[in-house]
Amino acid sequence: MLATTLIIAFSATAAAMEDPLKASINTSISNNQQEAKTQARIEGLSDKTRVMLEAYQQLSRELEVLSTYNNQLQRLVNSQEDEKHSIQQQMNGLEATQREIVPLVLRMVASLQEFVAVDHPFLPEERQLRVVQLQELMDRADVSIGEKYRRVLEAYQVEMEYGRTIEAYRGELKADASTRTVDFLRIGRVGLYYQTLDHQEVGQWNTITGGWQKLPSQYSLPIRKGLRIARKQSAPDLLYLPLPSPQEVAP
Secondary structure: HHHHHHHHHHHHHHHOOOOOOOOHHHHHHHHHHHHHHHHHHHHHHHHHHHHHHHHHHHHHHHHHHHHHHHHHHHHHHHHHHHOOOOOOHHHHHHHHHHHHHHHHHHHHHHHHHHHHOOOOOOHHHHHHHHHHHHHHOOOOOOOOOOHHHHHHHHHHHHHHOOOOOOOEEEEEEEEEEEEEEEEEEOOOOEEEEEEEOOOOOOEEEEEOEEEEEOOHHHHHHHHHHHHHHHHOOOOOOOOOOOOOOOOOOOO
């Protein structure tokens, strides 16, 4: 009985000792499981944090690029605004310049018309036609003021060239109530001469009387020589021809 009692007591003691051990083991297991879950959550949060950090860094780089691009665009816009303002000022200046140029060009055409009318009567049809064309050009709306001004300057340049050149041409001489075909010799604006086709008559334009006058036959050869020089049929040489007397120009 004593042995049986000891066995029962030992069994009871062993059972009593087994319950705290199991509880401790279970607690340890539970703690380990909880730690595993916590670690898993930490690792998950770490991955999310890393992803968010990378996204933040990417957005920061994009923001920097966009800021640089926007700043450059703003500088371009400012530059374009300055250029627009400058162009507007230039346009305003052009309008004012055009208002000043138009009367000037019209006066130039009128002066050219008067000059051709009182000048030596060489190439009269050609020169008068040039003036008429300029007058018609002034009234055309499809031609810019710049083009009009350029054409007027060209006409003045042609008139200036007449004063530095020698020229021979055939045309109609209207004198003594008759019209004859003759050869004209123009020496700059100094002298204008003619010779009939049969070489029997020569003459010159008299600036004092404003008409043609016959010259002695002794000038027939010099005028013929001048015609050949002007037509490049002979080498340049001295010509002995009468010149009109200089006139005093009224101020």
